[in-house]
Amino acid sequence: MDPNGSEESDSLDWNTEDELEIQETSVSASRIPGQEVNRGSGETSSSSGSSNSKVISHFVGMGFPQIMVVKAIEENGEDNIEAILETLLTYSALENSPREPPPASTDPCSFDSASNSLDDVSDVDSSPGNEGNKDHLSEKDKMLSLLVDMGYLADEALMAIDTCGLDSPIAELTDFMCAAQMAKEADAHFREFSHEDDGDAHLRELFPEDVTSYSHARPRNDYFPRDKKRKLNKDERQKSRRHIRSEKKQTDEDEDMLNLPNPMVGFGLPNEPWPMVHRTLPEDATGPPYFYYENVALTPKGVWSKISRFLYDVEPEFVDSKFFCAAARKRGYIHNLPIHNRCPLLPIPPLTIQKALPSSKKWWPSWDSRTQFNCLLTCIGSAKLTDRIRKALEKWDDEPPPNVQKYVLEECRRWNLVWVGRNKVAPLEPDEMEMLLGYPTDHTRGISRTDRYKALGNSFQVDTVAYHLSVLKDLFPSGINVLSLFSGIGGAEVALHRLGIPLKNVVSVEISETNRNILHSWWEQTNQQGSLVEMADVQQVTAQRVEQWLSSFGGFDLVIGGSPCNNLAGGNRVSRDGLEGKQSSLFFEYIRILDLVRSMMRRYR
DNA sequence: ATTACCATGATAGGGATC
DNA sequence: GATCCCTATCATGGTAAT
Numbered sequence: 219m220d221p222n223g224s225e226e227s228d229s230l231d232w233n234t235e236d237e238l239e240i241q242e243t244s245v246s247a248s249r250i251p252g253q254e255v256n257r258g259s260g261e262t263s264s265s266s267g268s269s270n271s272k273v274i275s276h277f278v279g280m281g282f283p284q285i286m287v288v289k290a291i292e293e294n295g296e297d298n299i300e301a302i303l304e305t306l307l308t309y310s311a312l313e314n315s316p317r318e319p320p321p322a323s324t325d326p327c328s329f330d331s332a333s334n335s336l337d338d339v340s341d342v343d344s345s346p347g348n349e350g351n352k353d354h355l356s357e358k359d360k361m362l363s364l365l366v367d368m369g370y371l372a373d374e375a376l377m378a379i380d381t382c383g384l385d386s387p388i389a390e391l392t393d394f395m396c397a398a399q400m401a402k403e404a405d406a407h408f409r410e411f412s413h414e415d416d417g418d419a420h421l422r423e424l425f426p427e428d429v430t431s432y433s434h435a436r437p438r439n440d441y442f443p444r445d446k447k448r449k450l451n452k453d454e455r456q457k458s459r460r461h462i463r464s465e466k467k468q469t470d471e472d473e474d475m476l477n478l479p480n481p482m483v484g485f486g487l488p489n490e491p492w493p494m495v496h497r498t499l500p501e502d503a504t505g506p507p508y509f510y511y512e513n514v515a516l517t518p519k520g521v522w523s524k525i526s527r528f529l530y531d532v533e534p535e536f537v538d539s540k541f542f543c544a545a546a547r548k549r550g551y552i553h554n555l556p557i558h559n560r561c562p563l564l565p566i567p568p569l570t571i572q573k574a575l576p577s578s579k580k581w582w583p584s585w586d587s588r589t590q591f592n593c594l595l596t597c598i599g600s601a602k603l604t605d606r607i608r609k610a611l612e613k614w615d616d617e618p619p620p621n622v623q624k625y626v627l628e629e630c631r632r633w634n635l636v637w638v639g640r641n642k643v644a645p646l647e648p649d650e651m652e653m654l655l656g657y658p659t660d661h662t663r664g665i666s667r668t669d670r671y672k673a674l675g676n677s678f679q680v681d682t683v684a685y686h687l688s689v690l691k692d693l694f695p696s697g698i699n700v701l702s703l704f705s706g707i708g709g710a711e712v713a714l715h716r717l718g719i720p721l722k723n724v725v726s727v728e729i730s731e732t733n734r735n736i737l738h739s740w741w742e743q744t745n746q747q748g749s750l751v752e753m754a755d756v757q758q759v760t761a762q763r764v765e766q767w768l769s770s771f772g773g774f775d776l777v778i779g780g781s782p783c784n785n786l787a788g789g790n791r792v793s794r795d796g797l798e799g800k801q802s803s804l805f806f807e808y809i810r811i812l813d814l815v816r817s818m819m820r821r822y823r
Numbered sequence: 824a825t826t827a828c829c830a831t832g833a834t835a836g837g838g839a840t841c
Numbered sequence: 842g843a844t845c846c847c848t849a850t851c852a853t854g855g856t857a858a859t
Contacts, residue, residue, distance in 0.1 A: 480858095514828080514829060516827080516828065516857070517856095519856090547829085548828085592826095592827065592828080593828060595828075595829070596829060597830070597831095600850060600852090601850080601851095602850085602851075603851095628826090631826085631827080632826095632827080632828095666847080666849085667848085668848065668849060668850095669848090675829050677829075782829085783829050783830095785830095786829090787829060788828035788830095789828040789829075789830045790829095790855085791830075791831080791856090792830070792831045792832075792855090793830085793831075794830090794855070794856070
């Protein structure tokens with residue numbers, strides 16, 4: 219739902235000053251007086267150092283103990299945000315366990331395994347003062363914390379302290395660590411992949427009791443030197459992927475795979491006597507608030523099981539919108555909504571091309587057997603292509619030979635072309651896409667044509683989503699408060715509105731200004747009685763803001779959104795990097811915010 | 824083997840601004 | 842006329858399921 223994230227994220231990459239400021243207050247309790255003197259001075263920190271610092275401060279700012287954050291980064295490699303977060307989240311799952319700070323002795327020891335990779339340079343454990351001397355230890359810890367806060371890796375900082383001595387000038391320590399960092403960077407690619415799956419277990423051993431409630435995490439790759447991954451050539455990338463695959467085979471076997479249902483009907487279709495599916499949600503998954511997450515069904519292997527794991531182990535509901543409209547749209551939805559007594563949106567839209575676009579019937583050749591469109595995409599077929607097709611067909615008086623038919627059909631399926639004249643095909647018009655996706659006519663009108671295609675190609679199919687959301691109507695007869703993340707052109711809002719569910723307060727977060735404008739004008743045109751709060755960046759949804767919304771709205775009833783699919787979708791041949799991808803990693807913002815809302819609402823209860 | 828896929832990057836041209 | 846921004850056009854090929 220975030221078509222323009224790629225463009226605008228460029229300008230957002232380092233636009234975090236204000237947020238850091240906010241976090242400064244929340245972190246301050248755990249920080250040592252005076253350490254902010256060095257923050258941002260820039261002189262001492264290398265680029266990798268400062269990015270590392272940002273990651274640490276963000277995780278810490280959200281309530282993870284610094285020691286654990288550092289450990290998680292060490293375990294997973296600084297590039298592997300996803301794994302770091304996963305490691306940290308493992309402990310939030312134990313939220314109800316008694317809280318104990320890590321034993322003091324654990325602090326220095328916890329770095330031991332991390333420093334193993336550098337043991338050949340220096341023997342950390344042989345240094346004096348590791349045990350017994352508490353004063354020295356705390357001084358050492360302070361220095362360690364200071365250096366880590368400056369952006370250096372904890373194991374390197376520890377080694378520098380041990381090697382150069384606690385009384386050494388900071389400059390000497392930082393010099394030492396710069397050298398160590400350079401040595402380590404060569405190792406980074408390997409560690410990025412090899413530590414993906416064993417990080418949790420390792421941390422679990424080190425912190426068997428310690429748990430924390432976190433409220434913020436920041437899994438953006440943008441903290442790191444841009445496109446480090448892309449520097450890998452194709453062979454290397456394939457090797458890496460093979461490496462992941464072979465590791466998975468060895469470790470998780472088949473449990474990592476989620477099978478896509480065939481037919482892709484989810485937990486049941488309207489007006490079909492489908493055997494009623496019973497599901498029991500994991501205890502931790504039950505609301506309030508209700509949540510609803512969406513993304514493409516066909517992702518790289520293991521992505522959906524990972525998404526499911528982050529969303530409290532709720533099983534995804536895979537649905538193809540071809541059962542709801544005349545176009546396919548294979549999507550996975552993870553939600554904690556009841557699944558009984560759903561009802562479809564009325565009127566039921568036409569399910570075939572011929573009924574949806576009756577004017578095309580006249581020109582539709584008998585050998586084009588399509589009755590439904592493929593997934594509506596963000597791009598359309600080119601004018602040159604339709605021209606080539608026309609020329610290929612014009613050579614034949616009546617029916618073209620099979621090979622020409624095959625070529626034309628292939629292109630028609632690929633680009634969802636419609637017959638609009640004799641030998642003449644054309645891509646769908648934006649308003650036709652609006653209709654097929656369940657939006658009001660001219661919903662996206664007024665912006666450039668390409669932007670309309672982009673926005674529509676990235677949006678919900680309203681009838682499908684509305685069918686799932688329909689259970690909310692009886693639950694909230696007086697209306698609902700909605701937190702809508704990655705709102706796009708407002709598919710969720712339109713669905714709820716069309717269901718007749720009053721929208722009391724809607725907080726909509728959407729990066730694209732044109733999309734925000736679309737939702738805004740829809741809101742006004744439909745005379746909404748509630749209030750609409752618009753935000754641009756999910757990363758600016760801080761604990762403070764959520765708290766503010768919760769206190770003024772009395773809680774959210776629904777948290778809904780589909781995070782960017784750019785790096786998951788099969789159409790992306792350039793950067794299909796999975797959940798770690800530049801845009802798709804914003805998924806972690808979704809769970810971050812959802813968890814924030816959940817934990818705060820539980821606290822208020 | 825075939826098929827489908829919420830795409831990306833390079834490029835060119837129109838229009839506004841200086 | 843030089844430059845920038847916006848828009849449109851086009852070619853491009855990898856993954857996983859069937």
